[in-house]
Amino acid sequence: MAQSTILLADDDAGIRLIASQTLIAEGHSVRSTTNPTALMRWVRNGDGDLLITDVYMGDDCIFDLMPDIRAERPDLPIIVISGQSTLMTAMSAAEHGAFDYLPKPFDIDELATLTKKALSSKAGPKKIERTVRAPDSRLNEAVIGRSAPMQAVFRTMSRVKNTSLTVLIEGESGTGKETIARAIHDLGNRNGRPFVPVNMAAVERERIEAELFGVVGPDGNVTPGRVAQSDGGTLFLDEVGDMPLDAQTQLLRFLQNGEFSPVGSTTTDVSTTRVIAATSHDLRALVEKGAFRNDLFYRLNVVTITIPPLRARKDDIPELAKRFLKRAEAEGLGQKTIDAKALKRLSLHDWPGNVRELQNVVMRMIALSSEPVISEELVQASLVSERRLPQEDGESLEQKLKDILREYVEPELRSAGEGEGTIYQDVISMVERPLIELALNVTGGNKVKAAQLLGMNRNTLRSKINSLEIASPD
Known part of the structure; x- marks a missing residue:
């Protein structure tokens, strides 16, 4: 040579x-x-x-x-x-x-x-596509990452953004999977078309097919589903591992040839939407258990992007924290800075809730601090107040709550008869009391700050405290 x-x-x-x-x-x-x-x-x-x-x-x-x-x-x-x-x-x-x-x-x-x-590779000129554009501030702050693991993510994003390839984004809850999916859409050649997110875990299982592909109503008219709404753009299927097998079959058909049929229809429609799926589950393990179709897994897994947990990219924590402070200032929550020791303390934490947890902690500190500079002591107090469930296996709090609901609530849902039930309100009531009590403990009984942390109107919080007969901490 x-x-x-x-x-x-x-x-x-x-x-x-x-x-x-x-x-x-x-x-x-x-x-x-x-x-x-x-x-x-x-x-x-x-x-x-x-x-x-x-x-x-x-x-x-x-x-x-x-x-x-x-x-x-x-x-x-x-x-x-x-x-x-x-x-x-x-x-x-x-x-x-x-x-x-x-x-x-x-x-x-x-x-x-x-x-x-x-x-x-010198086989001729490389095709150049001029679609890059400056992202808005929300996109810019969401995709921070100078660490080596995030650089690998960025390189893959740059290669797939102008393609129609199906992308599977893997990562723990809170790592920013939807943010990455939206960035691929916004920076690619579909940015003028819709980006339609659907959380499979949040849709009633029996309604998933109608949600995705539409449904024929009693009058014969079709209510469009998310596939039709995202035509030419991007359909983001979050927590795709929670899809029931029947819906998986319909999704597989769509990924194979772009064709779908609304529920109750005998006609076939076509959509050119690009699918980006995401999961916090191990889809391979679900395939082995028979809970996820093997052929669908391979259709989704054309290109895989694995989002690292925050504990694997701690070099990014200081910049992320500073960006969240800027976002809070833009939203009218006041101008705050954070000192070097406080940033170091944030970087030492393992962040089982990932970027979402970091954002929540920063917002909590902004609400609680009357000083212009966030100190190491306030960071330490905020991290202690997290009081999260054990994270021995790296599983997020959100996933643990899902498991609890499946164990205690799903049997009740399946055994419920026809007519209006009270399960939703019962579960909310069970969560409301300990959540409000926790917020009051964190704020030392300060109802105004507790309302800020919970994102509630202060009058609504007072009403809840009275109706649930919650005693203020001493």
Whole structure:
């Protein structure tokens, strides 16, 4: 195999040295520069078989140069490396036709492997699709992640966002699966079409088919389901593992050929919606138990994105916490900052409830703190007040509540006769008292703060306290 020449553009002398040594050891020759003008001269002269470049060289951004590079050398593979490591960096690299994106610090073996793949891929110009757009602030804050596990997520997102491939997002409750699904939709070529989320665990099992595919009413008119509503866009099926087998069969048919029939209809409709599914369950285990169709699993599992739990990406906690503070300020909850010791204490926690739990704790501290700076002491008190169920197996509180309801409430639901029941209100009543008592304990009996934490109107809270005869803590 002939020796390949690698063009290496990076301001960081340490990165240039390590990368050069690695590439030379692999049998390549290396030409490195920190000057965009020199880089463009090499490109125009036809030098180099591969370009490895940082996003920034001084004040110049490689994404501004890439249209010119592509015009001169459309078949030149480009690997973008970056210390910025944001979702938009990964997305921009893909949108500008980069072969791949590698966040710093990178593993030298990964660089060598990626280089080999890029050099062997030179089969013609890479297709460039210009659909990237600046995300709104909510999207930007939701997809924070400079940690290595999140970088892997971003790279996969950048590759699938403009495709029609079915995506399965796996992760514990609270990791942000819907946020990732929405980002794929919003940053892809379906962003002008609907994004329709459906939580399979929240829909009555006997109504799931009608919810998804629509239903013919007594008058013969069809009430559209979520598949029809999301036509041309994205249908997000959260907790897909909770679907009953009958509904799984209908979903499989739709994924196979895009066809579906509303419940009670003899006609067949077609939809071009793209399906993104998510689960906090192990679908493979459900398949083995016969609770989930094997063929549906493989239809959903075309591309898998595994969202890491927050305890596996603790480097992201300080930035996430600061973003939640900014969100609270934008929502009129006051301007707060958080000191370094408090951020360190947040980063030491294992966060069994993941990003959702972190957000709840930050919002609680904002409500409870009268000081402009959130202290380590307040963080410690807030974490103690979580009083969550044991998390020995990493299972979330939400999943444990589901298991409790299945054990104690499902038998009652199945044995209930016809007519209006009281099960819903009974369960709510059982939860209401301990929840309000817990909020009052956390706030030392302060009803105004307790109402803020619970998201309730203070008059409603007072009414509940009186009707449930809840005594204020001493």
